[in-house]
Amino acid sequence: MRPTETARALILAVAFSVLASLAACGSATHEHGDQVHGTRAGHVPPAPPQRAKKKAVPGLPGMPPVLDPQDVYAADRPNRLSPVVKDFPSRIYVPNTESDTVSVIDPKTYEVVDTIRVGRQPQHVVPSWDMKTLWVNNNRGHTLTPIDPRTGKAGRSVDVHDPYNLYFTPNGKYAVVMASLDRELAFRDPHTMKLLKTVPVSCYGVNHADFSLDGRYFIVSCEFSGELLKVDTAQMKVVAQQRLPFRGAMPQDVKISPDGKRFYVADMMADGMWVLDGDTFARPELLPTGKGAHGLYVSRDSREMYVSNRGEGTVSVFDFTQNRLTKKWHLPQGGSPDMGGVSADGKILWLSGRYNSEVYAIDTRTGVQLARIKVGSGPHGLAVYPQPGRYSLGHTGIFR
Structure with missing residues (x-):
């Protein structure tokens, strides 16, 4: 670790300790990468200059405050495992x-x-807000199957209609089921999954989302109608909606930038990702990445984001500080990289091979494929577990 990183880690560790004390008092992973724009594959750019600290913005009531207002992923540093998950065996x-x-x-x-047998058409494996449970979303089976990550054993499935994907509000108050075919956002109890409120939507194929830095709203992608929604978290209400400016758009994964100023939305038909100002919800701009752009995963140092291009067997690397793509990694013999996550130490990017019945392990420093593992048919939203962070916002692992 370089001196600047050591200092930063120390500062964050102290902040984490203080916040934890306050909370206790108050309650309760191809070949070598290509060169792009003159940047050598595997090269990590210099750390950005120190920025003036921004005053913390009041967050969603009950939400643990972000550790750094300039970096929503500050709690996700390498191997910084919560006491809740530190003894869980590392598994994919x-x-x-x-x-x-x-x-x-x-x-x-x-x-x-x-190999665990679950319900019909499992789409994603989702860590619960408290990180104690992994929920398997059995879309056509209309159930959620809990897995205990400590033992790796599945529990009794819970009846939940059309659970394509699953998220949790930043304060842990609600689970949000993305009912794609039902055209609903179903707000449920995060533990029992009892239905609390149904929010009908007019778009088709609600599937992925991410929350604003303050947790007060979240952006949702609608795959089959090429639209985006802005949802007020506390009111559980759609407050804005827009159609993407590309005919045949099919938006997929959604991720917020470290500083919270932009949202990125992968689009498998537009072959890139949309860059959106979440606050204004103005017309987004398209950044081409590769054919079939699908999954978005942030590096452990918050500097880069990995974009899986399912239609061409590549991964594009986007640099947040340079605001551009710097590398593209090619899987040997091609493939169909889809959804996944980053290892706890940040060294491996794990992605499912949706149409090849396999999983890829990619070195995040060099882009070299480390392994290609045969699994079942149609692998989709895999979860790397455990991962660093204090709580989960759902999907295959969005931690803060």
Whole structure:
């Protein structure tokens, strides 16, 4: 670790300790990467200059405050595991949509060590807000299957209609089921999954989302109608809606920038990601990345974001500070990189190979493929677990 990073880590560690004390008092992973724009593959740009600290913005009531107002991912540094998950075995949980199973991979050996039978068409494996449970979204089976990440054993499934994807509000008050075919956002109890409120939507295929820095709203992608929604978290209400300016747009994964100023939305038909100001919700701009852009994953140092291009077997690397793409990694023999996550130490990007019945492990420093592992049919939203962070916002692992 370089001196500046050490100092920053120390500052964040102290901040984490103080916040934890206050809370206790108050309650309760191809070949070598290409060169792009003259940047050498695997090169990490210099740390950005120190910025003046911005005054903290009041967040969603009950939401743990962000550790750094300039970096919403400040709690996700390498191996900074919460006491809740630090003793969980490191595993990769892969939902196989056409096999109705979850393949469990040991990241140390790159071998499948278990296969868990779940409901019909499992789409994503989602960490709960409190990080104690992994929920398997059985879309066509209309159930959620809980997995205990400590033992790797599945529990009794819960009846939930059309659970394509699952998120949790930043204050942990609600689970939000993305009911894609039902055209609903279903707000449920985060523990029992009892339905509390249904929010009908006029777009088709609600599927992915991310929350603003203050947690007061979230942006939702609507895959089949090419639209975006802005939803007020506390009011559980759609407050804005727009159609993307590309005919046949199919928006997928959504991620917020470290500073909270922009949202990025992968689009598998526009072959890139839309850059959106979430506050103003103005017309977004398209940044081409590659054919079939699908998943978005932020590096452990908050400097880069990995974009899986499912239609061409590549991963594009976007630099937040330079505001541009700097690298593109190619999987040997091609592939269909889809959804996944970053290892706890930040060294490996794990992605499912949706149409190849396999999983890819990619070195985040060089872009080299480390492993290609056969799993069930139609692997989709795999979860790397555990990961750093204090709480989960859902999907395959959005931690803050």
